[in-house]
Amino acid sequence: MKRAYPTFITQSGQDYLVYVPDMDIYTEGKDVTDAIEMARDAIGLKGIDMEDDNIELPKASNYDDAYRKAKEDAEDFDFTKGILTMVDVDFIAYRRKMDNKSVRRNVTLPNWLNQEAEAAHINVSKVLQEALMMKLKVSR
Numbered sequence: 001m002k003r004a005y006p007t008f009i010t011q012s013g014q015d016y017l018v019y020v021p022d023m024d025i026y027t028e029g030k031d032v033t034d035a036i037e038m039a040r041d042a043i044g045l046k047g048i049d050m051e052d053d054n055i056e057l058p059k060a061s062n063y064d065d066a067y068r069k070a071k072e073d074a075e076d077f078d079f080t081k082g083i084l085t086m087v088d089v090d091f092i093a094y095r096r097k098m099d100n101k102s103v104r105r106n107v108t109l110p111n112w113l114n115q116e117a118e119a120a121h122i123n124v125s126k127v128l129q130e131a132l133m134m135k136l137k138v139s140r
Helices: 032-052 063-072 091-098 111-119 124-136
Strands: 002-012 015-020 025-029 083-090
Touching: 002 032, 002 063, 015 032, 025 032, 032 083, 032 091, 063 083, 083 091, 111 124
Parallel strands: none
Antiparallel strands: 002 015, 002 083, 015 025
């Protein structure tokens, strides 16, 4: 599922401060490109955490509502003085990229096939991963 959220980016000294009102996220980057990447990463992380906790992802605000939310939260810093852009995140692709922990599975093979694989120094786990990705038509 892909979503795009309004995101404020405002330069403050050498840094670029980022605010995503719909997700109540604050981050920063060393330049505009880095700030957008940091926003995408923060949105992705918070989004998959919300999904894992069975919390519905917020709908993206329109620009007027994003400005209103930013003005309400402008006690310490006024993000509305910077640029407002949309930052998109593909939550399915982001989860696939971030969730690379290994899961142990038992696999049953005929002994002769296991012996052939060992003799050929084949990593059976890697071959199984590649075969599953091909069969499921997915990639990392």
